[in-house]
Amino acid sequence: MKKVNRKKTILFIGIILLGISLFFFYNPFEKAIHQKKIALQPFSGFSTDLAQKIKDKLHQNYGAKVYILPERELPKNAFVNIKSPRYRADSLLRHLKNLKPDSVDHILGLCRHDISTTKRDRWGKVKEPKSRYTDWGVFGLGYRPGPSCVVSSFRLKRKPAQLFESRLLKVCIHEIGHNLGLKHCETPGCVMADAAEKLSTVDQVEAELCAKCKSICGL
Ligand SMILES: [Zn+2]
Numbered sequence: 503m504k505k506v507n508r509k510k511t512i513l514f515i516g517i518i519l520l521g522i523s524l525f526f527f528y529n530p531f532e533k534a535i536h537q538k539k540i541a542l543q544p545f546s547g548f549s550t551d552l553a554q555k556i557k558d559k560l561h562q563n564y565g566a567k568v569y570i571l572p573e574r575e576l577p578k579n580a581f582v583n584i585k586s587p588r589y590r591a592d593s594l595l596r597h598l599k600n601l602k603p604d605s606v607d608h609i610l611g612l613c614r615h616d617i618s619t620t621k622r623d624r625w626g627k628v629k630e631p632k633s634r635y636t637d638w639g640v641f642g643l644g645y646r647p648g649p650s651c652v653v654s655s656f657r658l659k660r661k662p663a664q665l666f667e668s669r670l671l672k673v674c675i676h677e678i679g680h681n682l683g684l685k686h687c688e689t690p691g692c693v694m695a696d697a698a699e700k701l702s703t704v705d706q707v708e709a710e711l712c713a714k715c716k717s718i719c720g721l
């Protein structure tokens with residue numbers, strides 16, 4: 503009789519341990535990336551053809567379902583003319599967060615116009631020289647992690663067309679990566695490299711995540 507009880511106890515403990523480990527390896531509350539939905543929000547004259555290419559590329563990279571929303575005008579309250587006419591990327595992120603349909607997980611804004619943000623140091627102070635970094639032109643910006651990101655084609659130089667497109671796709675994959683919680687990555691060739699707003703850095707990376715970044719976001 504005692505032996506049977508001991509067997510039962512061992513079996514019970516075994517089931518509990520298996521349950522705990524399964525919970526940690528497969529968290530049922532975290533939606534698998536393949537089930538995620540991403541909406542693209544083209545702004546003010548962004549090419550339909552390019553939006554379609556971005557849609558295909560994001561699906562290919564993340565396995566997520568990607569939708570293209572109807573075009574909208576850029577919000578006037580995001581416009582500044584400090585150094586040149588630009589739209590504030592941080593304002594656009596907040597605007598996009600409000601535009602995001604509840605049925606999707608992330609929204610990526612697509613602009614032809616120049617976008618900018620304030621570059622800060624690790625203590626949150628505007629980087630020096632302030633005149634340079636208060637309104638700093640960027641390729642893209644995204645919450646990490648978060649619901650929205652934005653990309654501009656303005657600084658990616660339009661010729662040759664093939665190079666321009668590949669840069670744009672890489673920046674889109676990069677910003678969605680931030681939304682999924684990925685930090686900048688030092689693996690050579692990884693699309694999550696810190697571009698530091700240099701086209702040469704964008705040209706050096708592949709249009710995909712490295713194995714480490716893939717595993718972090720469950721791919
Ligand atoms: Zn980044």
Ligand SMILES: [Zn+2]
Binds near residue numbers: 715
């Ligand atoms: Zn990486």
